Amino acid sequence: MSVTSTPVSHASSDVGQKSKIAGANATLLFILAYLTADGLYRLATIGVAAALGIPGVWHFSAIRFRLADAEWWRTAVVAVYGAGPLACLALAGGAAWWFWQRARFKRGLFKQYLLWLTLHGLNLFFGALVADTFTQNGFWYVPSWLFLAGNIVNVALAFIFGLVLPVLGYLAAPLFLQSHDSRTLMRYEHRRRLLLTTLLAPWLLGSVILCLAKYPDLSVNERLHLSTLLLALLPLALACSNELFEFTIEAPQKTRLAWGLAVLMALLLGAGRVVLGHGLTFG
Template identity: 55%
Template sequence: MSAPAPVVSSGTSSKTAITALNSTIIYVLAYMLAQGSYQLATVAMARRLSIPGVWRLSSIQFRITDPEWWRSAVLAVYGIGPTVCALLAVGAGLWFWHRARQRKGLFKLFLLWLTLHSANLVLGALVADTFLENWAWYIPSWLFLAGNIPNVILAVVAGLLQLVLGYFAAIGFLQSHDSITLMQYHNRRQLILVGILVPWVVGSLLLAALKWPELSRNEALHFLVMGLLLGPMAVKSAQELFEFTIPEPKRTQLALGLLVLAGLVGLGWRLVLGAGVTF
């Protein structure tokens, strides 16, 4: 005789759907803040050095030829974005760990995704851009002036650091959710599905649609290498027996305000950068 199939209550299904939607909204918002900070810092540095260009939906195009670049300009322009994102990752991570993770609400989840996105724009971008031999790849190229071997070594190290960071981020991921039901260990697969896989896949597709048809190869690869963080985080979360949440957690409900905010930010991004902003 076969074992009876587990019963999934409508309440659990509702919480699962809402968690997936909220997580995707926050994933998109956190990415746009991290990516926007990266690109804004790059444009500001280029303007400071009188390097003209155009800021588009998914890329920044500089209007000077290769011979017109000089070493300090390359390091400054291409290095400021990763520097800003590194500071964002550290700041958001510390804020999450020391202040937000023991409080109810979605802000701690936003801080977690902001940390991960910012880290990916430093470490993951180095992996992806080394493959394409542009953007972050220019930094070690012009810093060491020693051929492509140091670049590849740094990219491998960055990829390994992504894996390690994702592994240790698992406990933070679990502490970023308030739902008592989804935090129970027998619901862990559901939590990983709606809290990691759905935001990554659906959020990346939404962001790609926002940038279409100008989605750059760099940004598309950045979406993919996010998996170097999220894969280990999912595996470790599945193994972790931790299933507690904060006392009196906030009730799971759709974050309508964040949904509207994400829509407005996306619309503004499209309207402002759709035709390109010249600097």
């Protein structure tokens, strides 16, 4: 009995170990990609505001403008609050193109980074309007001031965006399946484990880490932005669970913990807290 059970036990242990390592790496990439997309979002916003002579303070989790409500004008509102989401939409398109044209046949974790960049970029455009409509600030100001047609139009547009994001998440399934090197985890029999450890768990754990790192400055909008990403992830998981594809590149990279990414994540979060903890003035 022990002779026949040993190989099975060893194989199960190997899958479990690879799942933990792959999940840890995916969490690191989730956070790094989010910091990239969110950083671009805020830099684009600040760049446009500074160009228009609008002063403000960049905090770790929010940008607060030093301009009275009566001093804003229509073009400024649309330009400033639309710059970040548009930059992230462009980032998502560029990351998806790079993944599909150049990265998917190469080994390594960069493919997963591009995948998360694509998902975060899409979410910080489509998901941001959904989230910001609840709080009636941020990206919500753009349709509000662009159409000047009342909040019904804003809510309707947010509803449409909320439908588009799951569709895009569903269509992103091929990117997810081709972003992994592990032959073991790519077997269809391990699909549920793959989705749990490298997609859903990284979203949950990564979001918790980001929230803790930014506490107590964490804004309601940022919490909602992290939550709306599920609108893309759940359809993506559904699409992957029904897809029989289980191949990877010919010479995949071995599954090992990316300590360098862990150090980079810690440095970025630490630097952000030090530099932006008391606010960075611009304009």
